[in-house]
Amino acid sequence: MDPQLVVIGGGPAGSTVAAHVSGLDTVMVEEHAAVGSPVQCTGLVHPRVVSLASASETVLNTITGFKLFFPGGRMLDVGSDEPKALVIDRRRFDELLSERAVEHGAKLLTGHRFQGFERTPDGLRVRLDGPDGPRYLGTPLLVGADGYKSGVGRGAGLGPCREMVRGIQAELDVRLEDQEKVEVHIGSNVAPGFFAWVLPCGERTRVGLGVSSGHGAPSQYLSALLKRRGLDGARRIALNAGAIPIGPPKRTVADNIILVGDAAAHVKPLSGGGLLLGMRSARDAAQTAMDAVANGDLSERFLSSYEDAWRADVGKEIERGMLIRKVFVGMTDKKLDEAGRMLDRDDVREILATGDIDYPSKLAAPLLRKVPSLIKFSPTVIGQLLRR
Ligand SMILES: Cc1cc2nc3c(=O)[nH]c(=O)nc-3n(C[C@H](O)[C@H](O)[C@H](O)COP(=O)(O)OP(=O)(O)OC[C@H]3O[C@@H](n4cnc5c(N)ncnc54)[C@H](O)[C@@H]3O)c2cc1C
Secondary structure (H helix, E strand, C coil), X not given: CCCCEEEECCCHHHHHHHHHCCCCCEEEEECCCCCCCCCCCCCEECHHHHHXXXXXXXXXXXXXXXXXXXXXXXXXXXXXXXXXXXXXXXXXXXXHHHXXXXXXXXXXXXXXXXXXXXXXXXXXXXXXXXXXXXXXXXXCCEEECCCCCCHHHHHHCCCCCCEEEEXXXXXXXXXXXXXCEEEEECCCCCCCCCCEEEXXXXXXXXXXXXXXXXXXXXXXXXXXXXXXXXXXXXXXXXXXXXXXXXXXXCCCEECCEEECHHXXXXXXXXXXXXXXXXXXXXXXXXXXXXXXXXXXXXXXXXXXXXXHHHHHHHHHHHHHHHHHHHHHHCCCHHHHHHHHHHHCCHHHHHHHCCCCCXXXXXXXXXXXXXXXXXXXXXXXXXXXXXXX
16 A cells, blocks of 8 residues: 655655654655665763654763864863763764664665656656665655755755855774863864864774865865874774755745755754754654645645745754854854954853854854954844844
8 A cells, every 4th residue: 555655765854744643554665775874873862852852862972062173272161060062973872763663664665776756647746766666655645854965845946045065074992081171173284175084983093074065075174184183093993974055946846845954954054963953843843744644735825834844943053154154164264363362251251151043143142242252244234133
């Protein structure tokens, strides 16, 4: 029998949709032989993500602060007594979520790649390529949770996202002395248009960065960072590359189709974190999927309730993040160093220590009250940010 829902992608967004559509006959399709690999993630999340996913068993380390390195060498050391973020085993995290989806009744089809769909009088005919050749599934509703390259989004004419940042990360067989703080490095020679990180993770260390387009290969920046950080001699356990979609497309639904997670650029524009936003939007997608099938209405108009729901939930923080990113990418190294000088004060560090990695925009108003001259870096955009 044809399923009532086909979800493409066995990542956190796809598994969350599949686990929350009670009563719908659901097939979740994953192109790899197993869910969770290859890993394309640092696994740094706020503790609320681990709670949301009930995934405490995947936690590897607790982070209480950060060290921010400016291009000219200044370092801002910000600590707190509370856990600010957790480092997770991303492979195990994905496995756990997909196991939950299966426990809730979804059928998981691994080793099958979505190739496209055609419209039929009853909905869609979805083509998958598997080990035994092409296979077709008829369904009224298709969820594209197929990541930043989203073939579902392309096929439906949705997208693209506004910008794609290329990311790379090496996992090293080395233990850092400071296990509580993540290093963040900024500057045009380190990670143009984004940032680099050095994340302690017990006996291992994750070193990675993002680069916005037009700045050359991320691997060359990674080699330089490893060298500068004295980590180029450490044994590499893994090297992963991926991309971070920034800025959701105008529409994330079409007739019979919903996009969620990275496929819809449900990602924090400043940090590139997508787990929280993807999983929260996936719950909205599941609710709309159930309502749409129950009502027999799979039109774009009906499915728009999903789009309204995710924009009301996470859309505002994404838009604020886009504005902060605009200010950040507009700053030269010289301006970044100047901002570093202005922020290097105990009272400012105290404000930074209250920050929440999921809501960076909440720091804007208190920081500007303490250091009003920060506004000079982009009066118009910072003004827009404060009005939102
Ligand atoms: C270098 C890097 C570091 C990151 N670090 C963090 C971090 O620390 N914290 C954080 O919150 N986020 C981080 N992210 C972002 C995070 O990894 C993503 O936002 C998250 O994985 C999105 O989940 P998803 O389920 O939407 O997509 P994905 O996790 O990408 O899952 C999509 C799934 O769809 C499958 N698929 C794709 N195409 C097809 C097809 N045609 N047929 C069948 N299956 C298909 C893929 O194999 C994959 O399993 C990072 C990203 C990168 C690149």
